[in-house]
Amino acid sequence: MAAPREPSEMRILSVAGEHLRQHGLRRFTVVAVAEEAGMTHANVYRYFPSRTALIDAVVDVWLKSAERKLADIADGPDPAEDKLERLILALAKANRDLLHEEPHLFAALSQAVAKRHAISRRNRTRVRALFERVIDDGIATGAFEPRDRDRAIAFVIDATHRFIHPASLELEADVPQASVDARLATLIRVALRTLATGVI
Amino acid sequence: MAAPREPSEMRILSVAGEHLRQHGLRRFTVVAVAEEAGMTHANVYRYFPSRTALIDAVVDVWLKSAERKLADIADGPDPAEDKLERLILALAKANRDLLHEEPHLFAALSQAVAKRHAISRRNRTRVRALFERVIDDGIATGAFEPRDRDRAIAFVIDATHRFIHPASLELEADVPQASVDARLATLIRVALRTLATGVI
DNA sequence: GCAGTTACATTTTACAAATTTTGTCATTTT
DNA sequence: AAAATGACAAAATTTGTAAAATGTAACTGC
Incomplete structure (x- = not known):
């Protein structure tokens, strides 16, 4: 059922998972996730339509x-x-x-x-x-x-x-x-x- | 079991009840309750040890x-x-x-x-x-x-x-x-x- | 002595300015 | 063409501060 995710998408999702688990909802920012994934935050939005959508994906x-x-x-x-x-x-x-x-x-x-x-x-x-x-x-x-x-x-x-x-x-x-x-x-x-x- | 409350205590409690029902927790202030009960807020503390205690009493x-x-x-x-x-x-x-x-x-x-x-x-x-x-x-x-x-x-x-x-x-x-x-x-x-x- | 007040220190809240983040898009890079 | 970026407006968060509320205690009048 789940579409095979691209490597960047997987990477973002995985970094987002770590961030959410470690820092919690409040301190979770798209900017920080993007930085740790080695890209600018704008690129994250190519794969996830919003911060909420990224959290929900995790x-x-x-x-x-x-x-x-x-x-x-x-x-x-x-x-x-x-x-x-x-x-x-x-x-x-x-x-x-x-x-x-x-x-x-x-x-x-x-x-x-x-x-x-x-x-x-x-x-x-x-x-x-x-x-x-x-x-x-x-x-x-x-x-x-x-x-x-x-x-x-x-x-x-x-x-x-x-x-x-x-x-x-x-x-x-x-x-x-x-x-x-x-x-x-x-x-x-x-x-x-x-x-x-x-x-x- | 419940001690017979004094009139002022009853009055405060009753005004506090109205305030809580009408305005909710956030807007509930001891100052406003005291004013509507016809006294200064300090006097409320003669009967209730804290704002929380007053809310709990209600x-x-x-x-x-x-x-x-x-x-x-x-x-x-x-x-x-x-x-x-x-x-x-x-x-x-x-x-x-x-x-x-x-x-x-x-x-x-x-x-x-x-x-x-x-x-x-x-x-x-x-x-x-x-x-x-x-x-x-x-x-x-x-x-x-x-x-x-x-x-x-x-x-x-x-x-x-x-x-x-x-x-x-x-x-x-x-x-x-x-x-x-x-x-x-x-x-x-x-x-x-x-x-x-x-x-x- | 009891109900209440005034005066005051401490804690919260409210608000405005500054900063950061979110989300979009035209442009660049590969 | 797909992946990524830089630049930017809008929204949210943080920071600093004024105002208000909480809570305490000494004091007043009955």
């Missing part, structure tokens, strides 16, 4: 890489129950790890989500599609028997929201990971049981 | 009033299932209505929560206690049979987080209320069923 690289891991899970040969559990855990872990290991990049993602940038809306749509696929898979194999498929999908997303959405993760940044993991495990168990027993 | 009035409604539900004679459902609905509705009807006050509450002010921590503790009471009630009457009481409480709070926490409510400010209501109803149904059937 975030998008991370989002796409996370999506690939999720897609691998969703497309695997395992039972839908296992895949749904691993999908939720992987998504929660990816975001939570980003919060702790790359706080500046997390902040940029968080802002893109809050301001509903195209990259985050599209990511949301694609991730949601993965959930739909796995749940449909489970319905097809009889593992899940919800009365209303759409309602079941919304339920899973709403119930796990606390452990997945950047805005919610920030709230609990200092809660011990083990405790969060235990609570998420409970929630997943309930969600799987709910899908299996047709309560919805 | 938010606390609202929190306490919301808590009373919740306590009425929790202390009622109805079955624990009904009470838990109404508790969640009332809490979600109180916060959501505040967001739409008093956006400035909502913003002040949101900030107090984000910055973990004492008023919000205590409110959280008391609201949590209401949930615990109702769930314990349900366990005592046999309506709920969770394997682990604490885990069950955490589960209910985590699962409904999306519809209750200010930070999450802001995200969906523009989603039609009917749609949100339907999703919350689903979540409540699942939570009640889960508590009843001892999955946790």
Whole structure:
């Protein structure tokens, strides 16, 4: 899907990634990125239409890489129950790890989500599609028997929201990971049981 | 519990409430509140130790009033299932209505929560206690049979987080209320069923 | 002694000028 | 023709400073 990027474009993107991770959104300037990439800032605009677009491109690289891991899970040969559990855990872990290991990049993602940038809306749509696929898979194999498929999908997303959405993760940044993991495990168990027993 | 406030303190609090609702956090000044209350700003400090404390006091009035409604539900004679459902609905509705009807006050509450002010921590503790009471009630009457009481409480709070926490409510400010209501109803149904059937 | 004020030091905020950055485009370079 | 630059207007940020607000304490009148 992604067009093969030219070397200059790649270089800019890579330098921009370093800058964003190291200095954060506020200190991120097109001028500084261009200088470190060995060109004038005007040339950056040949490849990225705006500062915001460049930042979004950096975030998008991370989002796409996370999506690939999720897609691998969703497309695997395992039972839908296992895949749904691993999908939720992987998504929660990816975001939570980003919060702790790359706080500046997390902040940029968080802002893109809050301001509903195209990259985050599209990511949301694609991730949601993965959930739909796995749940449909489970319905097809009889593992899940919800009365209303759409309602079941919304339920899973709403119930796990606390452990997945950047805005919610920030709230609990200092809660011990083990405790969060235990609570998420409970929630997943309930969600799987709910899908299996047709309560919805 | 609350000490009977002196007339001046009440007057300041009431004027501060109007100012906060009308002008918002940014334009809220102790000088303006004092002037409208017919005194100099220095006198305000006889009753409230700081601007922040005054704002928190205004938010606390609202929190306490919301808590009373919740306590009425929790202390009622109805079955624990009904009470838990109404508790969640009332809490979600109180916060959501505040967001739409008093956006400035909502913003002040949101900030107090984000910055973990004492008023919000205590409110959280008391609201949590209401949930615990109702769930314990349900366990005592046999309506709920969770394997682990604490885990069950955490589960209910985590699962409904999306519809209750200010930070999450802001995200969906523009989603039609009917749609949100339907999703919350689903979540409540699942939570009640889960508590009843001892999955946790 | 209590409610309130006046006076004042400290901290924020508001605003204007200077500087930097963003974004565009004609021109140069390869 | 594609890649890059220099020059420039518009927008955003920073800097310095005046004004306002916050917060303290000594003082006044009841």
